[in-house]
Each structure stands twice: as structure tokens, then as C-alpha cells.
Amino acid sequence: MSFVLVDRPRPQIALVTLNRPERMNAMAFDVMIPLREALERVSADNDVRVVVLTGAGHGFCSGADLQGAGRVPNTKGLTTTTVARRSMDLLNDVMITLRRMHQPVIAAVNGAAIGGGFCLAVGADIRIAGEDAYFRAAGINNGLTSTELGMSFLLPRAIGSARAFEIMLSGRDVDAVEAERIGLVSRTVPTAKLLDTCYDLAERIIGFSRVGTELTKRMLWSGLEASSFESHMQQEGLAQLYVRLTTDNFDEAIRARRDRRPPHYEH
Known part of the structure; x- marks a missing residue:
């Protein structure tokens, strides 16, 4: 089973889908490494003008996979500390690849965007939410920090420092209505119309x-x-x-x- 799907729903548009709905598309390494590779391939494809990123099922991406993070490649013989450092690098590479893509990237946030999934959404160029979407900086709820994958850089710039501090320190949920009100997403639409809304926006961009x-x-x-x-x-x-x-x-x-x-x- 492929955990990352790449489709062409309309000419010059690539739809990249995290495809592990039974785990809410969590950020296991066997999902994130194929995601980075898929983004690299799409970025190099000159027939693609806009990329839409979404999750299968009812979630966008639920962050850390609590059932199992998957195997980190090329770590045989390394200490736990070094494996942890390599693991973080692999996840950071996903965010850097997303940022460096030639094409504008639209995040179609169709459900939960939690922890690293929140980061993934904020790392896109444009965010459009389905009415079922919600966002949570979850690290603080799990005894960790909410600062991961560039979040403390990206979120204040997206919504302002006052709101970013409160959301990241409280670990509370931000629903789709609030997300639109505070500028976290460009707009909120019925979930059934989410992808078509993103495709319509992509086609407008392609016209330039x-x-x-x-x-x-x-x-x-x-x-x-x-x-x-x-x-x-x-x-x-x-x-x-x-x-x-x-x-x-x-x-x-x-x-x-x-x-x-x-x-x-x-x-």
C-alpha cells in the first residue's frame, strides 16, 4: 500500500494525498519519507503548475504516530541520541522541501491538523479549510514543547505573535471558523467542496x-x-x-x- 498518492485531478494540478486514514495520516517515517520524495518529484515536474496537499479520510495529518513511528533508515550502530537527531532531520527535510517547491502549494485541510500536521499546513503557501478542520499545537499537551518543524517561526508570521503565543502555550483546538477569523486559513468551505475550491483557485493561479x-x-x-x-x-x-x-x-x-x-x- 502506498502511503502517499499523487494524482492529476485537473490539467497542471498535482494532488498529493497522505494516505493512511486509519491512523489519521500520522507522521510515521514510512509516510514522511515517501512524502518528501513525492514532493521532490512533483517540484521537478514542469507540467505541474500548482500543488494541492491533503489527507485521506477525515484527517489532514495528526502529527506523531503514537502506534509506531516506523523505521528510521541508515541508523544501524548509532546511539539513541544520534538516531533522534537523524529522525528530526528527516522531518525537517519535509518542511524544507515543501518550502523550496517551485509551485505554489495549497493545503486542503480536511480534518485534524495536529502537532506536526499543524506545522505541515502552516508550511504551505495557502491554506483552505473544510468545515470539519481543526488545528492543535499538541506538543505542549504531551509534556514536550509546541515548537517543532519551524512552528515557532511560521505561526507568528501567519497570525501574529499574540495569537500564536496563546495557541501554542495553551495547546487548545482552533476550529475552522476561528481559523478563518484569525487568518490562519484563507477561507473555510463545506468539506464536500474543499478540493474543488482548491482546484478552482489553482486554475486561477495557472492563468498567470x-x-x-x-x-x-x-x-x-x-x-x-x-x-x-x-x-x-x-x-x-x-x-x-x-x-x-x-x-x-x-x-x-x-x-x-x-x-x-x-x-x-x-x-
Whole structure:
């Protein structure tokens, strides 16, 4: 059985599904390693313009697999401490791979996003929730920290520090209605319409130029890490000039608007 599925529900859209519904798509290594490999393959596929990430069944991803984490590869002869360090690296690699994907990634959060699953959702570029979705920074509830897989970096930037501190220190659930209200997700829709909503958004993005969308994604993430407003504006300007001077996309957009037709961008 494959624990990660990759489908093409519509042209130029890849649907990546965590496929272990009986365990709420928990982050066992036999799920996360195939997920990283699948994301790498999809990122390198030039026929894919947008990626949708979701979970099978009634959960998005429930975080740590409490029944069994699976086998960590290439750890024979290592101490427990070193195995733990290698294990964390493998999970971190999933988040880094998600961040580095060329295509915009939409998280279709169809149910529980707990612990590392919450991190996975926040690591996507866009989040849309089904009405059954909820989010929990669960580490604090289990005697650990809620800071894992970049969560203490990502969540304050997504919803502001005040809300992030409260959610991560309390370990409480954030339902789909609240998630939309505080900006954790772009919108909440009926669960039955979740994937189609994501596909419709993906098709809108696909209508723009590839280089434009890829650089917009890169600049948005770069801005979250920027230490200087002025230096980041310089990076934005260079990205804009790059597209303007190396493609005909701007002129094509003007012509298409004048001719009342869809633009045909260079990709």
C-alpha cells in the first residue's frame, strides 16, 4: 500500500494525498519519507503548475504516530541520541522541501491538523479549510514543547505573535471558523467542496505566468525572513525587472486586455 498518492485531478494540478486514514495520516517515517520524495518529484515536474496537499479520510495529518513511528533508515550502530537527531532531520527535510517547491502549494485541510500536521499546513503557501478542520499545537499537551518543524517561526508570521503565543502555550483546538477569523486559513468551505475550491483557485493561479507566480512565492517567503525593509524592496525590484526585461509577459497582458482575450504568457 502506498502511503502517499499523487494524482492529476485537473490539467497542471498535482494532488498529493497522505494516505493512511486509519491512523489519521500520522507522521510515521514510512509516510514522511515517501512524502518528501513525492514532493521532490512533483517540484521537478514542469507540467505541474500548482500543488494541492491533503489527507485521506477525515484527517489532514495528526502529527506523531503514537502506534509506531516506523523505521528510521541508515541508523544501524548509532546511539539513541544520534538516531533522534537523524529522525528530526528527516522531518525537517519535509518542511524544507515543501518550502523550496517551485509551485505554489495549497493545503486542503480536511480534518485534524495536529502537532506536526499543524506545522505541515502552516508550511504551505495557502491554506483552505473544510468545515470539519481543526488545528492543535499538541506538543505542549504531551509534556514536550509546541515548537517543532519551524512552528515557532511560521505561526507568528501567519497570525501574529499574540495569537500564536496563546495557541501554542495553551495547546487548545482552533476550529475552522476561528481559523478563518484569525487568518490562519484563507477561507473555510463545506468539506464536500474543499478540493474543488482548491482546484478552482489553482486554475486561477495557472492563468498567470509561471515565472510571475514562482517569483511571487519566493519573494513572499523571503519577505518573512528579511531583516531590512529596504534590502527586501531591492530584491522585489530585481525580481520585477527580471520578469519585465526577460519576457514579453507585460506587453502581452496589455495586448490581451485591449483585445478582450486571455493572455498567452511565456512560461
